[in-house]
Amino acid sequence: MTIALLDNGSLEPAAHRGLRAAAAALSARTGLPVEAVSWRHSDRIPVGELDGAPAWTLVPWLRARLRAGEREFVFVPFFISAEGAIVSAVRAELEALRRAAGGFAFVLAPGLSPAAECLGEIVAARVRETAAARGLSRPAVIVVDHGGPARPSAVLRDAVADAVRARLGEAVARVAAASMESPAGPEFSFNQPLLAALLAAAGFREGDVVIAPLFLLPGRHAGPEGDLALIARAAESPPPPRRCHFTGLIGSHPLAIDRLARNLRGRVPFPDVI
Secondary structure, eight states: OEEEEEEOOOSOHHHHHHHHHHHHHHHHHHTSOEEEEESSSGGGSOGGGGTTOOOOBHHHHHHHHHHTTOOEEEEEEOSSOTTSHHHHHHHHHHHHHHHHHOSOEEEEOOTTOSHHHHHHHHHHHHHHHHHHHHTOSSOEEEEEEOOOSOHHHHHHHHHHHHHHHHHHGGGSSEEEEEESOOOSSGGGGGGOSBHHHHTTSTTTSSEEEEEEEOOSSOSSSSSTTSHHHHHHHHHHSSOSSEEEEEOOOSTTSHHHHHHHHHHTBTTBOOOTTO
């Protein structure tokens, strides 16, 4: 049985390098080989930016494995929600490939489910790490996602913020949820508030603010020069006396790997070391 850790894909080399690091950590945790595969996009990253090893995307990777005689696959979704629209699209694509190619079986593992509980635990841990490293006392906290046209994503974002608030308690001044951006129109108001607006609001426009991105891997939006960092930088200049501090991302935290490994139980014959 062949196991692949599957993300959405990105044109950013750092994102695919992060996926490979997570796959290696999951392999070390389980004692089983785990390959890093992107749904789309990542095969366009120049090989020279990936240490000479090209990135695989789902369809060519699966066809290559079928040509090699492999017929059983476990896909571990590396998404914020393993029940979201992208995972549904991946399942549909795999079923279409199975009808076309025939003769292979696959399962989609639970990934980081249950998402709100798992993500809340990881984000709270990331906030504690950041506060300790920066010497912060009761900072305000913003849990921020990308934002988009799907209401369930905003519902999950809000649930994660609630879980973080419950876990951190009096260690933080307040916790709020925000989105990086939103499609135009009142029908997408569930994305509000946007990060830029929240950073200008009472309780967040001065003092220390810890921003916790609901992103698994670095890329165009998350990371030192990503869109979120630019929004925070603009909020700091010109002053008020506010400092923004970003937590680490979700996908590189050991708790994420632990949950992925735990949720693979029953999918493959794990060794006793798990």
